[in-house]
Amino acid sequence: MFQARIYVTLKTGILDPQGKAVKGALATLGYGKVEDVRVGKYLVLTLDYPDRFLAEKDVKEMCDRLLANPVIEDYTFELQEVAK
């Protein structure tokens, strides 16, 4: 049994309107020293896989095929063994 924590972020150079909106809202609240905000996704998957090698291979595939858009997004992930 594994837990995968996946971080999906926009590639550098891709405009982030949601981040810009958050930055503006923070400035309105008095946090004008926030210079940049980037908003991404954080996914936690619980996987009923017997071994780490297979889990890692499949999580990579899931990211490439569904969870991230490889044209505009990057991703990283961590795998951790958890108790059943």
Added chain:
Amino acid sequence: MFQARIYVTLKTGILDPQGKAVKGALATLGYGKVEDVRVGKYLVLTLDYPDRFLAEKDVKEMCDRLLANPVIEDYTFELQEVAK
């Protein structure tokens, strides 16, 4: 100058329809051994703050006031000093 990486997740027990939809889509693609999917937000803030104590205090405030909904969401964050 600091970089804050903020992870916002739904509290345990709060229904996650987006996660359920992702789980269903993964099953359709052949990844039926994914037992659970939770979808959260991942924010990266660049802060022009001179010291860590103040940065930490303000990031906590920003999370409580704007970035997370304390009724249904939990958050954690990491602060890292970065070059200007």
